[in-house]
Amino acid sequence: MIPEEKAELRRRIQGRIRAVDPERRVEASRAMMGRILKLPAWIDSRCVLLYAPLKDEPDLRGLLAIALSEGRTVALPSFSPGTGIYGARRIGDPERDLVPGRFGVREPGPDCREVPLEALDFAVVPGLAFTQEGWRLGRGGGFYDRLLKSTPALRCGVGLDEQVLVRLPAEPHDVQLDFVVTPTATHWCRRAPQ
Numbered sequence: 001m002i003p004e005e006k007a008e009l010r011r012r013i014q015g016r017i018r019a020v021d022p023e024r025r026v027e028a029s030r031a032m033m034g035r036i037l038k039l040p041a042w043i044d045s046r047c048v049l050l051y052a053p054l055k056d057e058p059d060l061r062g063l064l065a066i067a068l069s070e071g072r073t074v075a076l077p078s079f080s081p082g083t084g085i086y087g088a089r090r091i092g093d094p095e096r097d098l099v100p101g102r103f104g105v106r107e108p109g110p111d112c113r114e115v116p117l118e119a120l121d122f123a124v125v126p127g128l129a130f131t132q133e134g135w136r137l138g139r140g141g142g143f144y145d146r147l148l149k150s151t152p153a154l155r156c157g158v159g160l161d162e163q164v165l166v167r168l169p170a171e172p173h174d175v176q177l178d179f180v181v182t183p184t185a186t187h188w189c190r191r192a193p194q
Helices: 002-018 020-039 040-044 061-069 144-150
Strands: 045-050 073-080 086-092 098-100 106-108 122-126 130-131 154-158 180-183 186-188
Touching: 020 040, 020 061, 020 154, 020 180, 040 154, 061 073, 073 106, 073 144, 086 106, 122 144, 130 186
Parallel strands: 045 073, 045 122, 122 154, 154 180
Antiparallel strands: 073 086, 098 106, 180 186
16 A cells, blocks of 8 residues: 555646746755755765756755865765665766766766765755655655665655655655755754754
8 A cells, every 4th residue: 555655646736846937946955955064964964965957856956065165075876777775875076977877867977986875974865755764765666765775865855845744655665864954954864963
């Protein structure tokens, strides 16, 4: 029953996200970035996992540029065809290092050095929906859940206010986030506020 519930929610939420005005999406991404930059957990981080946004995800490339300019290790998810799972690879120049990857997502090329998942201390995670308790609905496949289970990093979900729901169906393999950042709020989930 839960997979069917999740599939229906994905369809519904994707419709909501597509309806958001592009200008509002830009403003929302800017607001989320400002909230993340003020988090002590972000300020103290040295090795961060970010992502290359799809068209309907918060565009936090400015955060990536800031992290690189501050000398942090910046990694993005990278699919390994051999294992069928995502790991992390370090980037230094997004224009040079990111290539089209699996599912149409830009990811670090094979020449980028792998970053051990246990070295990450802050991970920014997109999703289709979230709860204030830190549950996340992804696009299906559990790729982020498998990656996040292997890292001690603080997990920060990012999405529009419309993407925060009262309840999401959760399965045993789902990974709870530490906080969820929207344009108007930071929801502390699992750990004491950082």
